[in-house]
Amino acid sequence: MTGTGDAEPSVRDGDGRAGPAPEPTGPGSRGGRSPAPATAVGPEVLARAALTRVVEPGDEIVGRWLREHGAVRLIRMLTGSEGEGDGGVRAPGGVGAGRLAGYRRRAALADPRRDLAAAAEYGGRFVCPGSAEWPTQLDDLGDARPVGLWLRGRPNLRTWALRSVAVVGARACTPYGAHMAQTLAAGLAERGWVVVSGAAYGIDGAAHRGALASGGATAAVLACGVDVAYPRGHAELLGRVAGQGLILGELPPGSHPTPSRFVLRNRVIAALTRGTVVVEAAHRSGSLVTARQAQRLGRFTMGVPGPATSGLSAGVHELLRGEAELVTDAAEVAELVGAMGELAPERRGPLLARDLLARDTARVLEALPAGRPARVAELALASGTSADEVIGRLYELHSLGFVERQGDDWQLSRQTAGGGTQTGAARRGGR
Structure with a gap:
């Protein structure tokens, strides 16, 4: 447990009296349970x-x-x-x-x-403002910041929170949404990011599984006690998260969730992380609460687009029309929330060989008709240049494999006429 001070605490217990610390319990004690830590609690x-x-x-x-x-x-x-x-x-x-x-x-x-x-x-602990493990970004919540956090898992929360991203979304997600959440989380985990979510069905569960499957780090923020498996169907998943990552929440052991606690839990997810990615969310989704809270706190807000006809993506699209950034993979997320130099690869369509040609050469190539040969004079007229210039460009195109000579006439090569790229030849010729 995290504590401050070495003196016996003077805070009153439930009956108003200051009592001693509980007796250690273990195999040789009356309780028969593992001994409590001996660390003094301030x-x-x-x-x-x-x-x-x-x-x-x-x-x-x-x-x-x-x-x-x-x-x-x-x-x-x-x-x-x-x-x-x-x-x-x-x-x-x-x-x-x-x-x-x-x-x-x-x-x-x-x-x-x-x-x-x-x-x-169960290996849990309690951290609060002022302790070494407290993530100070939660202080951005002002008077709404947590009184403290109950934790389960070995990693240091403050260290993990410095490089963390929230991945949230619909419970009743589509296979597309589950695939995107799992792929995003796996990619982020492989890049050294901690994936934070709420352990709910749907997108949350897919995000945790993606991070776990890649051997990465993940943290679940619960709306109940960290010893309570909710939803029950995720008991095994929560056990894996506790073993490989962190489970945290504001409520003490044994506390059960309520609808309002889920909504309030979302502010912790938003404040704890560098940014929030929403994967599938309807107009009234709780995930939008997380995203808008992240916006108010000055965090990055991102959305994964879906089909325009999908009601489960309508909330995400509304975010994207505002201040949210569109992302499609982990590299684009890391470019936004990461340090300088963490850039996503440049996105572009396929490179055609004719794209590498000089402008005047490309104009001559475009002047050649499809399906029949043409004379130099015809090409000079069509390309708006001199016959000598056309001849020079035609020999250049011939060396690159774009055109063929038929006596005094010229025509497109079979590969060029059929839509071939001729990339290798163009690369050898350059511009």
């Missing part, structure tokens, strides 16, 4: 862990209280305990009595030591 970490039981993600009122009072003092205010020198700390203001009463009830029941111990049992 009061700030303990207070913020408690607050994840008290408030819903993105609660800007509590975010303002945290900014004004700090986590330790705020939890004391909510539990009604006395702080040293405060003479009886008053409850924070700015909310109605009913809402404040709800905060107080949840604060009285919060047991952060129990949650931290539960997280430690």
